[in-house]
Amino acid sequence: MTDYVIDARGLTRRFGNFTAVDAITFHVEQGEVFGFLGANGAGKTTAIRMLIGLLVPTSGSATVADYDIATQAEQVRRRIGYMSQRFSLYEDLTVQENITLYGGIYGVSDRDIRQRTGDILSRIGLEHAGDELVREIPLGWKQQLAFCVALLHRPGVVFLDEPTGGVDPITRRKFWELIYETASTGTSVLVTTHYLDEAEYCNRISIMVNGAMAAMGTPAEVRSSLGAGTLDEVFLRLTRPGAAAV
Amino acid sequence: MRSFLGFVRKETLHLTRDRQTLAILLLLPLIQVLIFGFAVRTDVRKVPIVLVDPTPDVATLELRDRIMASDRFDLVGVTGSSRDLDPQFRAGSIRQALVLPGDVERRLGRGDSLAIQLLTDGSDPNTGGIMQGYATAVVERWYADASPAGTGLRITAASRLRYNPTLESSHLFVPGLVAFVLTIMSAMMTAISITREKETGTMEMLLVSPIHPAAIVAGKVTPYIVLGFVSVILVLIAARTVFGVPLRGSVGLLLAECGLYIITALALGIVISTKAPTQRTAMIFALAGLMMPTMLLSGFIFPLDSLPKWLQAISYAVPARWFLLVVRGIMIKGAGLATLWQETLVLVGMTAFFLAIGSRKLSMRLG
Numbered sequence: 001m002t003d004y005v006i007d008a009r010g011l012t013r014r015f016g017n018f019t020a021v022d023a024i025t026f027h028v029e030q031g032e033v034f035g036f037l038g039a040n041g042a043g044k045t046t047a048i049r050m051l052i053g054l055l056v057p058t059s060g061s062a063t064v065a066d067y068d069i070a071t072q073a074e075q076v077r078r079r080i081g082y083m084s085q086r087f088s089l090y091e092d093l094t095v096q097e098n099i100t101l102y103g104g105i106y107g108v109s110d111r112d113i114r115q116r117t118g119d120i121l122s123r124i125g126l127e128h129a130g131d132e133l134v135r136e137i138p139l140g141w142k143q144q145l146a147f148c149v150a151l152l153h154r155p156g157v158v159f160l161d162e163p164t165g166g167v168d169p170i171t172r173r174k175f176w177e178l179i180y181e182t183a184s185t186g187t188s189v190l191v192t193t194h195y196l197d198e199a200e201y202c203n204r205i206s207i208m209v210n211g212a213m214a215a216m217g218t219p220a221e222v223r224s225s226l227g228a229g230t231l232d233e234v235f236l237r238l239t240r241p242g243a244a245a246v
Numbered sequence: 247m248r249s250f251l252g253f254v255r256k257e258t259l260h261l262t263r264d265r266q267t268l269a270i271l272l273l274l275p276l277i278q279v280l281i282f283g284f285a286v287r288t289d290v291r292k293v294p295i296v297l298v299d300p301t302p303d304v305a306t307l308e309l310r311d312r313i314m315a316s317d318r319f320d321l322v323g324v325t326g327s328s329r330d331l332d333p334q335f336r337a338g339s340i341r342q343a344l345v346l347p348g349d350v351e352r353r354l355g356r357g358d359s360l361a362i363q364l365l366t367d368g369s370d371p372n373t374g375g376i377m378q379g380y381a382t383a384v385v386e387r388w389y390a391d392a393s394p395a396g397t398g399l400r401i402t403a404a405s406r407l408r409y410n411p412t413l414e415s416s417h418l419f420v421p422g423l424v425a426f427v428l429t430i431m432s433a434m435m436t437a438i439s440i441t442r443e444k445e446t447g448t449m450e451m452l453l454v455s456p457i458h459p460a461a462i463v464a465g466k467v468t469p470y471i472v473l474g475f476v477s478v479i480l481v482l483i484a485a486r487t488v489f490g491v492p493l494r495g496s497v498g499l500l501l502a503e504c505g506l507y508i509i510t511a512l513a514l515g516i517v518i519s520t521k522a523p524t525q526r527t528a529m530i531f532a533l534a535g536l537m538m539p540t541m542l543l544s545g546f547i548f549p550l551d552s553l554p555k556w557l558q559a560i561s562y563a564v565p566a567r568w569f570l571l572v573v574r575g576i577m578i579k580g581a582g583l584a585t586l587w588q589e590t591l592v593l594v595g596m597t598a599f600f601l602a603i604g605s606r607k608l609s610m611r612l613g
Contacts, residue, residue, distance in 0.1 A: 052454050077456040086447030092263045093256065104252030105457045 005030050005157045005188040006051065010060035013046050020046040022211035023060060028157065028190055033183050035202030036192040037231075039239050043211040044192040045085070048159050051190075052082050065156040078106070081150035081158035081187075085165060089146050091135035095126065098134060099149060106153035113152075120148040124178075140171030147178055151187065158182065160191040164198065176201050196231045205231075207238055214238045249457050253465030257439070261469050271435070275427040275477045279484045282419040290376045292320040295342040298328045303351040309388045313344075318380045331365065341367040342377055344385065354392050417492070420485040421573035422546030424478055425566040428504065429511045429540045431474045434532040436467050436515030441528040444519075460605060467512045474508045475501070494580030503576065503590065507569045510597040511536075514565070516604035540566040568592045 004027035013021040021043040028034045036044045049055040051064055053073040062069045065079035089098045096117065103113035121127050124144040129137055134145070143163060150158055160179075164172045176198065179189050183203075191202070199205050199219060206216040215222045215238060219231060228234045261268055295313065299306045302324070313319050322340055334340045345363035347353070353360055364381055368374035440463075443449035452462055478501075485491040493500070514536065522528035541547055543557065544566035550558055561567050568589045575581035575589075583590065 054450070054453060074456065077454060080454070082451065082454040084447050084450050086450075088447045088451040090256065090260070090448060091446075093259055097256070097259060101252050101256050102451075102455075105249045105452070105455045107249065107456070 003030075004028060004063075005032075006034075006062065006064050006190065008047075008051070008060070008062035011047065011050060011057050011062050012059045013043075013050055013055060014058045019211050021050065024206075024208075024211075024213050026206055026213065026216060028188050030156075030188055031183050031186045033179060033189045033191065033201070033203045035199045035205035036190065036208065037194065037196070037199050037205055037235065038192075038208035039194070042208040042239075044208055045161060046211075047208070048161055048190070048192060052080060052159055053077055078153075079156050081153070081155040083143075083146050083150045083158070083160050083163055085162045087139075087142055087146060089134050089142065089149065092133060094131050094133055095121070095137070095145060096130040098145075099152065102149050103152055108153050116152055120145070120152075124148060140167050140174070143167060143171070144175060144178060147175070151182060155187065157188040157190065160189065162192050162194070164193065164195065172198070196235060199231050207235065209238050250461045250465050253457070253461065254468045257466055257469045260439070261473070271431060271473060272477065272480070274430075275423070275481050276484055278423055278427070279420065279481050280488070282423055283485070283489045290373050290380065291317060293318060293342055293377050293380070294322045294340045295319045295344065295381070296322060296331065296334065296340045297324045298326070298331070298343060298345040299324055299350075300326050300346070301348040301350070303349075305351040305354055305392050306346055308392060309344075309346075309385070312384055312388055316380075316384065319384075328363075335365070335367055338367075342381055344381060357393070360389065417489075417578055418574075419546075420481070420489070420491045421570055421577055422544065423485075424481055424504065424573055425507070425544060425569045426537075426540055426546065427477050427481060428474050428507050428569075429514075429536050429566060430532075431477055432467070432470055432508045432511035433515035433518065433536050434529065435470050435473075436512045437518040437522065437528040437532050438525050439466055439470075440516065440519035441522050441525045445524055463516060463604070467515075470512065471505075471508050475504065478504050491577065493577050495576035495582060499583060500573065500576045503569070503572050503586075503593075506590065506593055506597065507565070507572075510565045510569070510593055510600065513597050513600035513604055517600050517607070520604060520607035539564045543567065544570050546570060565593060565596050568596075 006026075006028040008027070009025050010023045011021060011025070012019065012023050024043075024047060026034075036047065038044045046055065050057050051062060051069060053069060053076055057070065064076045067075040067079070069076055090101070093101070099117050099120065100113055103116070108116070117130070121130060124141060126137070126141055126145065129141075134142060137145070147158075147160070147163065150160075164175055167175065172195075179191065179201075183189050191198075193199060202219065204216065204218050205222060206213050207222070208214065215225065215234065217225065222234055223229070223231065226234050226237055228237060297306075297310055297313065299310070310321065310324065314321050319342075328343065328345050331340070331343050335343075343363075343365040345365065347361055350360065362385060364378065364385070366374050366378045366381070440449070443452070453459070482493065486493065515532070518528055518531045518535065522531050539561075543550075543553070543561040543564045545561075546566065550561055550567070553561065571589045572586050572593070575586050
């Protein structure tokens with residue numbers, strides 16, 4: 001037993017000769033918002049896919065919600081929520097039907113599904129849209145809905161893979177309010193993003209470069225350890241050392 | 247179980263909300279039955295024929311009557327010489343000519359042999375062969391009846407066609423059509439619906455969830471199994487009411503074998519979906535990999551005996567070939583499981599094989 005919701009030790013994934021994730025070690029505490037930063041191709045998504053059981057690590061180990069991702073994937077799956085980069089609700093089903101489907105898959109009782117549906121819809125202001133097809137509601141709401149659906153079974157940790165791509169700033173702000181609300185109830189949030197302003201909202205961040213973790217800590221710690229004024233500067237120094245020296 | 251039922255419900259909703267696809271899936275088989283039944287006939291009727299009779303007499307008049315009495319032939323003329331036949335053949339106004347020698351009556355009376363020439367338009371070898379057969383049968387029977395009794399040895403082989411005595415082509419096509427409909431419905435639709443989820447990203451959500459991949463697949467295919475059965479029943483009803491195709495064997499056995507073949511086809515669909523990254527690729531895989539063999543290498547349209555040896559060898563790997571033997575056996579011959587167990591066993595084996603491959607690929611998840 002560890003006190004951490006996610007505890008990764010030397011987690012590595014190679015594809016042939018290419019090392020996508022290179023021995024990363026980190027942990028996420030209960031109720032923490034942990035940001036995964038990095039350029040495209042830095043290994044963020046590969047790392048997440050190992051933690052949620054879609055990829056088998058080449059070496060290293062990790063526990064999620066106290067279960068080993070390699071040997072107890074089934075238990076891990078019941079205790080995590082996941083929202084992918086791509087919008088992942090069924091467009092030709094109604095809002096209500098989507099919620100019912102996921103509730104059923106995660107074994108949430110009918111009574112709880114009914115009650116939580118009401119909560120979700122009022123939380124994101126979609127009270128009257130329960131019977132509308134998902135394809136007919138605006139993108140910003142779809143993403144908030146997808147997030148709430150990922151939380152329907154009250155997981156201990158939720159993984160968000162670039163959840164705010166293509167969304168306007170106001171909706172992004174709204175989305176982050178949802179993330180905070182969730183963390184305040186004790187659910188940990190691991191979120192990948194390449195919006196550096198969003199990284200400032202995280203309790204702790206890690207910056208991935210070429211599959212390895214180049215920096216980790218609170219946003220302030222990361223900034224000061226590299227003597228940088230902003231995360232933008234940190235990011236540039238770490239990802240393009242040559243350019244930063246000019 | 248609950249998540250499985252929820253999944254079936256979801257798939258049914260996908261299917262019923264997509265009205266166009268649903269309509270096509272239900273109507274296409276019916277339209278195909280009508281097209282194959284009416285248009286693509288290989289049995290021959292009203293063949294335009296000319297009788298060349300240099301010296302008409304009682305015996306040749308009898309032959310003429312027999313030709314006219316048959317609806318296989320349309321006697322378009324009787325001439326005295328065979329000189330003008332070529333242009334008529336070329337123009338297509340006649341497709342057969344029966345050229346008699348002179349003095350038929352007298353020669354028959356003397357017990358002489360009779361040299362009769364039968365010319366047939368062979369530009370379409372299949373129908374040519376059939377026309378030749380019909381005409382020969384008419385002439386032989388006439389010759390036997392017209393020869394006086396006791397002249398020479400009269401050995402006649404009485405050949406009789408079993409099961410489909412009138413050689414109705416619809417009897418041949420309907421079983422093929424059942425195989426075709428089930429292949430398309432089960433394999434293509436499963437492949438497309440699984441790859442669609444891969445494309446939209448919802449498959450990733452499902453694989454992260456605790457639902458077992460087998461339950462995902464079972465939930466996905468259940469509505470298509472039902473739809474496949476509905477189609478088969480529609481096709482069978484249409485075949486019976488419109489074309490009078492018999493169903494001599496057990497209906498229960500036929501439906502059970504259809505059920506087995508549906509599972510074979512959808513297992514194939516799953517295998518395709520594990521290989522195809524997009525719906526478009528899945529569609530092409532299914533069309534090229536399944537539709538063509540099902541039509542061409544199963545005995546549906548072309549007799550397997552007329553294929554070159556190496557294509558015949560390939561046809562053993564086509565599930566529809568075995569299913570077709572089963573369906574024809576049950577519908578046309580009234581055969582039971584006692585005679586069809588080998589074909590059934592081959593299908594069971596193929597299904598197990600495809601399911602093993604498909605589930606192995608799926609259990610590797612998205613890795």
